[in-house]
Amino acid sequence: MMGPQLPLSVQLADTASFDNFFTGPNAEACAAVQALAQGQTGAPLWLHGSAGSGKTHLLQAAIRVAVRRGAVAYLPLADLQPVPADLWEGLDRTALIAFDDIDLCCHERDIALALLRLLDAVRANGGSYLLASHAPVDRIVDAIPADLRTRFSACAPFALKPLDDAELGALLQARAKGRGLELPHEVAEFLLRRLPRRIPVLLDALATLDSAALSAQRRLTIPFVTQALPALAPTIARTTPG
Amino acid sequence: MLGDSAWDQCLERLEAEFPEREISTWIRPLRAVESADHLTLLAPNRVVMDRVRTDFLPKIQRVLSKLAGYDVSVSLGVGSTAEPVRQAVQQPAEVSSAPPVPAIAEPMAGHTFGRLDPRYTLDSFIEGKSNSQARAAGQQVASSPGDVYNPLLIYGESGLGKTHLMHGIGNAIIKRSVSARIVYVGAEQWLNQFVSSIRFGRVAEFKDFYRSADALLIDDIHFIAGKEQSQEEFFHTFNALIDGRKQIVLTCDRYPRELDALDDRLKSRFTWGLSVPIEPPEFETRVAILLNKADSMGFRLPEEVAALVAQRIRSNVRELEGALHRLSASARLTGTPVTIEFARSCLRDMLASYDRAVTLDNIKRTVASYYNIRLTDISSPRRTRSLARPRQVAMALAKELTQHSYPEIGAAFDKDHTTVMHACRKIAELREVDERLREDFENLQRTLTN
Numbered sequence: 001m002m003g004p005q006l007p008l009s010v011q012l013a014d015t016a017s018f019d020n021f022f023t024g025p026n027a028e029a030c031a032a033v034q035a036l037a038q039g040q041t042g043a044p045l046w047l048h049g050s051a052g053s054g055k056t057h058l059l060q061a062a063i064r065v066a067v068r069r070g071a072v073a074y075l076p077l078a079d080l081q082p083v084p085a086d087l088w089e090g091l092d093r094t095a096l097i098a099f100d101d102i103d104l105c106c107h108e109r110d111i112a113l114a115l116l117r118l119l120d121a122v123r124a125n126g127g128s129y130l131l132a133s134h135a136p137v138d139r140i141v142d143a144i145p146a147d148l149r150t151r152f153s154a155c156a157p158f159a160l161k162p163l164d165d166a167e168l169g170a171l172l173q174a175r176a177k178g179r180g181l182e183l184p185h186e187v188a189e190f191l192l193r194r195l196p197r198r199i200p201v202l203l204d205a206l207a208t209l210d211s212a213a214l215s216a217q218r219r220l221t222i223p224f225v226t227q228a229l230p231a232l233a234p235t236i237a238r239t240t241p242g
Numbered sequence: 243m244l245g246d247s248a249w250d251q252c253l254e255r256l257e258a259e260f261p262e263r264e265i266s267t268w269i270r271p272l273r274a275v276e277s278a279d280h281l282t283l284l285a286p287n288r289v290v291m292d293r294v295r296t297d298f299l300p301k302i303q304r305v306l307s308k309l310a311g312y313d314v315s316v317s318l319g320v321g322s323t324a325e326p327v328r329q330a331v332q333q334p335a336e337v338s339s340a341p342p343v344p345a346i347a348e349p350m351a352g353h354t355f356g357r358l359d360p361r362y363t364l365d366s367f368i369e370g371k372s373n374s375q376a377r378a379a380g381q382q383v384a385s386s387p388g389d390v391y392n393p394l395l396i397y398g399e400s401g402l403g404k405t406h407l408m409h410g411i412g413n414a415i416i417k418r419s420v421s422a423r424i425v426y427v428g429a430e431q432w433l434n435q436f437v438s439s440i441r442f443g444r445v446a447e448f449k450d451f452y453r454s455a456d457a458l459l460i461d462d463i464h465f466i467a468g469k470e471q472s473q474e475e476f477f478h479t480f481n482a483l484i485d486g487r488k489q490i491v492l493t494c495d496r497y498p499r500e501l502d503a504l505d506d507r508l509k510s511r512f513t514w515g516l517s518v519p520i521e522p523p524e525f526e527t528r529v530a531i532l533l534n535k536a537d538s539m540g541f542r543l544p545e546e547v548a549a550l551v552a553q554r555i556r557s558n559v560r561e562l563e564g565a566l567h568r569l570s571a572s573a574r575l576t577g578t579p580v581t582i583e584f585a586r587s588c589l590r591d592m593l594a595s596y597d598r599a600v601t602l603d604n605i606k607r608t609v610a611s612y613y614n615i616r617l618t619d620i621s622s623p624r625r626t627r628s629l630a631r632p633r634q635v636a637m638a639l640a641k642e643l644t645q646h647s648y649p650e651i652g653a654a655f656d657k658d659h660t661t662v663m664h665a666c667r668k669i670a671e672l673r674e675v676d677e678r679l680r681e682d683f684e685n686l687q688r689t690l691t692n
Binding site for chain 1: 266
């Protein structure tokens with residue numbers, strides 16, 4: 001009898017692209033980012049929305065496209081704390097810079113001022129930028145130098161709205177399809193009822209299921225996902241009568 | 243031999259193995275320079291280069307060698323051209339080959355010519371009552387640099403066009419004389435370069451660089467306030483340039499004499515030439531700015547929509563730009579005609595944030611505090627001039643800054659709607675003839691909308 005098939009170390013990556021961005025209520029924001037990434041417009045954008053609303057996906061998708069036009073940079077500032085003093089160096093001639101959690105680099109005056117000059121230089125050199133934050137510019141309570149705040153205000157603001165349950169289910173099914181998996185509607189609903197409704201958590205679960213399904217050569221059924229996702233087990237135990 | 247697309251293929255493999263976040267942050271910024279059996283990867287800076295070396299280089303080497311069928315050597319450098327700086331070069335002085343002192347000279351070189359934003363010209367600077375003096379001075383300085391108004395100091399709050407005017411002057415000087423050496427730099431950059439020059443023993447070069455400029459444009463000069471040694475050096479640079487009849491243009495967030503930490507000698511020097519203010523633009527200028535910017539973007543903005551945006555967004559030009567960019571993006575993407583309804587819907591969140599900030603209560607409190615009267619006096623029945631005038635100002639501000647109707651404003655002040663109408667008419671008349679009242683009204687308007 002054959003043992004379980006081991007998943008290859010090289011999997012189909014769940015890369016961020018405009019094709020696999022589930023637009024839902026955010027079609028306009030997605031199209032605006034795409035236009036900027038393709039260089040159809042140079043006006044900088046400010047994306048805001050709660051965690052899991054798709055900001056990071058759009059930023060990364062934009063960088064993936066803009067790299068065909070010239071130098072790019074993606075700066076996830078939450079991962080780059082404390083911001084190294086020379087992080088901005090050499091970026092003034094980029095075609096597009098995407099800053100994730102931009103508000104996290106405004107606390108330190110020197111860094112904020114250097115950022116201000118970088119943003120001006122990028123525009124002066126014909127490039128542009130894409131800024132993402134949890135809140136619109138006027139709702140960021142941290143002290144941002146006035147000169148930097150007004151530059152943020154010059155960006156076209158787009159609010160990313162969270163997906164509702166039906167849209168999250170459709171997103172999961174679309175991402176499963178992208179991985180070559182069939183995720184039946186009732187299984188998607190089952191996952192949504194039991195997992196936190198946050199896109200990164202749901203996509204991590206899908207990656208785990210992908211790996212488990214490949215290894216066990218099984219389809220995604222409710223019994224299988226219950227068994228494959230240990231995180232679901234306690235919930236099941238608590239919610240199953242008897 | 244490595245194929246042309248070796249790096250692209252390698253990138254595809256890496257994408258399959260590393261999370262998108264890692265790829266976007268560290269791998270996509272790399273520029274590949276391929277030669278016979280060698281690949282050089284150029285990172286924009288040392289932060290990226292060091293991370294690639296520790297976390298990705300062995301993997302990149304393995305993937306490329308596997309693709310090529312033999313051992314491929316890969317080196318890393320910092321740069322953006324075909325002339326890479328190899329990994330082995332560690333000394334800061336060798337990072338850039340052209341200027342002898344990169345820590346100082348590289349940023350210096352970057353700030354001549356190149357960073358003057360070509361979009362910012364004197365022609366595209368919209369003139370209004372709020373900035374006409376500054377624009378006229380800028381034009382004169384651009385047409386005969388070093389001869390009139392030296393230094394020219396432009397002051398005002400952020401986002402009102404100081405930087406635009408400064409770039410416009412620089413661009414105009416270059417247009418008249420292509421060989422002119424224009425140095426444009428932020429004051430804090432000037433300061434950092436000065437500190438580096440001391441650290442690397444290159445003060446003489448630093449001085450030469452700045453003192454040989456035909457025009458020195460320094461943005462946000464307030465950032466050097468409080469830095470004693472730098473102010474001393476700036477004082478000497480300033481004198482050298484003025485003595486050589488070279489033009490100096492400075493911007494500052496306030497009138498320099500109000501900068502407490504600025505050396506008295508500099509305060510005096512800065513106001514030697516001409517100091518001109520830029521005030522927040524009035525309604526007509528805001529409309530003109532919107533129409534002009536829309537035109538330069540190739541975006542047809544109806545005048546009534548420009549008027550709506552200008553009516554609601556008053557604080558600074560950059561916020562007008564943000565609104566315009568949003569309107570333009572949405573109109574282009576949806577193919578919807580730009581009507582008042584479309585603009586209201588598209589800018590709903592932006593306009594709502596203004597409405598949240600400017601409430602009737604807030605107006606009453608701010609006006610009471612400005613005129614130093616009690617909050618209860620604003621709504622009291624007393625009609626003495628010292629109370630009636632602030633009350634009328636508050637009512638006129640309420641009508642202008644909020645969406646409330648006359649009866650709603652009247653109710654908030656315990657007055658009839660006709661009293662509010664009378665107050666609005668009265669204040670409009672007084673603003674034309676009474677300089678003091680006009681200034682009070684504009685100060686309050688600015689406080690409430692910023």
